[in-house]
Amino acid sequence: MVQRIATTTALFLTAGVSVFFILRIGHLSKEVAVAAAEHEREKAKAEASSHEPAPSQSEAVSLIAFDEIFVNVPGQTEKSHTLGVKIELELFEEESRRVVEQWQAVVKDAIIATTVEQNYDRLSTIAGKLFFKEALVARINQLFNQALVRDVHFGSFYLQ
Numbered sequence: 001m002v003q004r005i006a007t008t009t010a011l012f013l014t015a016g017v018s019v020f021f022i023l024r025i026g027h028l029s030k031e032v033a034v035a036a037a038e039h040e041r042e043k044a045k046a047e048a049s050s051h052e053p054a055p056s057q058s059e060a061v062s063l064i065a066f067d068e069i070f071v072n073v074p075g076q077t078e079k080s081h082t083l084g085v086k087i088e089l090e091l092f093e094e095e096s097r098r099v100v101e102q103w104q105a106v107v108k109d110a111i112i113a114t115t116v117e118q119n120y121d122r123l124s125t126i127a128g129k130l131f132f133k134e135a136l137v138a139r140i141n142q143l144f145n146q147a148l149v150r151d152v153h154f155g156s157f158y159l160q
Contacts (some may be wrong), residue, residue, distance in 0.1 A: 012106055062091040064100055068156065071112055077118035083115060083123060086155035089140070096148040114139050126158055 041125060068086040074080050089107075091097060114135050122128035133152045140149045 028103075058109060062094045062097055063153070064089045064091065064097060064104075065155065066104075066108060066111070069108070069111060070114070071115040073115065073118055073120050073123060073159075081120040082160045083116070083118075083158070085157050087111060087136070088153040088155055089149050090151040091148055092150045093148075099144065100148060103144075106143065110139050110143050111136060120159060130153075130159065 008077045065088045066086065068084055070082055071085050072080045073083050089100065091100065094121070114132070117135075118132055123132060131155075136152045137149050
């Protein structure tokens with residue numbers, strides 16, 4: 001019980017820190033910040049209920065994989081860096097798969113647009129990668145005006 005309370009508290013603290021950074025950065029809109037906060041609350045609820053029995057076959061995680069994307073990201077100097085990333089989207093429901101697959105090109109554009117807004121120095125840190133994941137989730141969910149994506153997983157992630 002104490003561990004569950006500590007885990008839930010840690011998740012809410014993480015959600016608060018994530019929202020703070022999203023609002024602090026300034027280039028993400030308020031709607032994205034709200035979507036990110038909503039996403040964090042959903043993650044906290046999922047984590048709190050994770051002590052329940054394993055999910056049944058119908059509740060299995062639904063992932064959509066994207067081909068590797070290469071994007072130029074700016075650094076502190078004028079030199080541009082390249083980010084190569086392979087992304088998998090974890091969906092809240094299997095039924096969302098059809099929608100995301102139908103709009104896959106638009107989702108990929110949103111991924112590229114979010115990536116271009118990042119910079120090399122931020123992405124080279126763990127906190128920067130976590131912020132990037134949250135920004136991707138928020139932007140894609142904002143694109144559909146509903147929470148379809150639960151999390152983003154990196155199949156590969158490298159900066160040059």
